[in-house]
Amino acid sequence: MKQVAEETLNGLVKKLVEGDRRSIARCISLVENDSINADPLLRQLFPKTGKAYRIGITGPLGSGKSTLTNKLTAYYLGKGMKVGIIAVDPTSPFTGGAVLGDRIRMADVEMNQNVFIRSMASRGSLGGLSKKAREAADVLDAADKDIIFLETVGVGQSEIDIVRASDATIVVLVPESGDSIQAMKAGLMEIADVFALNKSDRSGADQAVAAIDSILNLRSDKSWRPPVVKTIASRNTGIEEVDEKLTEFKSFMSANDGFQKRRMESLAERVDQLITKKLYREFWTEERRSFFKKNLDAVTDYRTSPYDLADRLIGHFKEEK
Ligand SMILES: Nc1nc2c(ncn2[C@@H]2O[C@H](COP(=O)(O)OP(=O)(O)OP(=O)(O)O)[C@@H](O)[C@H]2O)c(=O)[nH]1
Ligand SMILES: [Mg+2]
Incomplete structure (x- = not known):
């Protein structure tokens, strides 16, 4: 693709900030395809970002991340808010589009004008996926979304990078199979701000909550103790409580300059990445x-x-x- 004229980009940005869906889609595509227009676009968008609450949702395969995202989205729409969703699938490139589509189908909210849903797959290369997800979140932020969900499966490095770029992270676990404990070991412990113990209609929910709690007790260094909320996403149970915890977390972080620090780290990393990229190209x-x-x-x-x-x-x- 050729570099587009500045006026064309200006026009696109103008429509984007009004929330125009086609412009959102176009802008995310520019970012996703690493178009030469991506940097000039993001440069223009930057001053219009920083308003949305970015919420990362991660956890093991099939734990109910999409269902929870779906219900939370419906809840926020009901409050008159605008929501953006980026579903990232960093797993094998063989999963392809159809599976990804299945993974994020959100029938309840898909048709609502105030929601924009986009899925991003790794297409064989992991590198850059978390960066692109972040940039797509910037696009949605500039498009005036109040809440942006970044859903990603698993516990690998790129997922952790994605949630690091969020203001808050929900880790979704389920009662059975000792998944919770495994997930903790794999590093989800460090990144969780709120735990959702989903599928708590199944047996063993209370034991799982106790297990998470006992692991949380082992670490006293965190000033915010991540709460554990029992949810049954498929029945819309516990959604309001998750929102309450997210709101509490937001107040806690704001009172301690926490968001500021978290965003500063993330932005510093971006400057660093840009320097590397530009020098590399010049070199x-x-x-x-x-x-x-x-x-x-x-x-x-x-x-x-x-x-x-x-x-x-x-x-x-x-x-x-
Ligand atoms: N019993 C029960 N089933 C649930 C609950 N929440 C979600 N499910 C079901 O669990 C299955 C997986 O849900 P998803 O929301 O697709 O899970 P996910 O974590 O997004 O899955 P991946 O993106 O593939 O990792 C679906 O069949 C849901 O209907 C729950 O609270 N209880
Ligand atoms: Mg999913």
Whole structure:
């Protein structure tokens, strides 16, 4: 895609901030496809972001994340709020679109004009997915959504990155199978601000809550103790309480400059990423790339070290400046 004229971008942004659905879709596509228009777009959008409450929802496969997101969304719509949902699937590229569609089907809210739902898959490469999800959240934020959900399955690094970019994180666990304990071990403990013990219509719910509580007792360093809410998302039970806890968390964080700190970390990371990306692009000119290729044999033959080759390339780059 070619770089579009600034007026075209301005027009797009103007419609986006009015909440126009097609503009939201277009902007997210630009971000998702890493279009050359993505950076200029995000640059324009940035001053219009920072208002929405970003809520990460994660947890094991099938724990009810989408159902919970769906019900929370319906709840917020009922309060007259506008909601954006980004469902991220970082699992194998083989899952494809159809499965992803199944994963996030949210029949209750899909047709509502005040909701925008978008799914993003890894398409084989994990790198960059969390960055793109964040940028898509920026688009929704600029489009005046009050609440943005970032749903993602599992406990891998990219999921953790996604929830780190949220203001609050709900970890959805279920009673059976010791999943809760496993999930805790896998690092969900650190990222949870609120636990939803979903499917608590099933046996073992109270034991699971007790198990989570006992793990929480082990750590005294956190000033906010993540509450554990029993939910039955499929029956709309516990939704209001989850909202209450999210609101409490928000007040707690605001009172302690917590959001400020959390966002600062996330924004600092973005500056860092941008520097890396820009310098990398500038660095790899045709000339240096061919020099690199030509000299690679010498490295493979152990005549030159990788360090020396890197230094020579960097030296060349610096001379140019
Ligand atoms: N019994 C019971 N079933 C539930 C509850 N909440 C959701 N389910 C069912 O559990 C299944 C999985 O729910 P989803 O919301 O798709 O779960 P998910 O965590 O988004 O799934 P993935 O995105 O595939 O990881 C569906 O069949 C839901 O209807 C609940 O509270 N109790
Ligand atoms: Mg799901």
